[in-house]
Amino acid sequence: MDSLYIILILIAGIVFFIAFFLQSKWIIKIKYQFPEMRDAQISVYLYKWCVIRQKNLRISNQAEMEKGFIHFYKLLREKKLHVLKEIRLQALLKELQVLEFKWQTKGGTGNAFTTSITSGTMWAVKGWLVGYLSQHLQLCGKPQINVQPDFQSARLETAFSCMISFRLGKTILGIMRVLKIKEVRK
Template sequence: MFFLAFGLILVALLFVMKISITIRYKHDKDDDRLTIVIRLLGGLVKIKKEFPSIKVNKEDQTIDVKSESNVGKKESKGKVGSEDMQNYFEQLNEIKKRVVHLQKIVRRFLKHVHVTEFRWKSVIGINDAALTGIICGSAWAIKGSCIALLDQNLKLKIRPEIEVIPSFFHAESKTNLTCILSFRMGHAMGAAIRLLTYWRGSKRTLVNKPQPLESKS
């Protein structure tokens, strides 16, 4: 009886436990860095994944990605090309075909995702002042559309901070983006159960596909 009660309490705690995801992206000319931090149990458990180097190869239209993780202190390098992206999209389309009511399941889950922080600051400039103004205006429009999408699909708990600073005197390209999301484990588990419930056909078809990203540790 004790173990049953303990198990029920543990399951209840798992359902109400919050998961926090912090996404930080920094762009400064040719330097692109992406950091993703997942926190559990109020920050007692932290999983950090960094992409400190993202380089675009103009010759073969591929992207070199270097990543670091605090889980096992692993470091890996990989290359992503057009064929890899095509494979990813094919997998996503396969999931869309096999899961009934996929959009409803995703939208239902996203309604439980809270945005607790959103800051996006950019500095843009080229040698032409008039063209710089046009580009900055377009940047404001893009950021406004992104905020509207967030407000439509997620729960905004704060007022997003967005800023576009024009640089009229010299070429400049900088962006700093910070977004913090949180949701309860129970809502994620519920979405996963619904995905499995409405899955049609064999679940092994996607698992058996080769991973498109070749990496070496």
């Protein structure tokens, strides 16, 4: 009879641990600065406990990034990425909360005319990105974006910091919804 109680307690403990783990709140912090850092720093937290502290991810060099973009553009142009229309990422993205979003850029081309055009383009891209994020994610704070033109010199500096929070169980369910295979219509 005692062994039955021990087994029931172990099963209840395992169920409680799984329920706790699936309801756990995870936070991911991403930080990148150019040209000071060549790596992106990522920290992962479970509630307030740090699980992974500042893991440095190597950013690809320019040639590898251009090669990847060219390959992606080629597939897009050949209409081989039509599968992306079928995937509903909104179900997954709605589960993510953006706690902090900061992106500051400072730079110029050395010419006042082209610097002003470049700065305006950067504002447009950042504004579009913030609009997309606010439409598809839960923004908990006001995004902080800034573009500071430098009309005197040709340089580029950028600092990016983002903090994302999610519940593991809801994210797993969102991934399962995204990966759900539709029946083929006849």
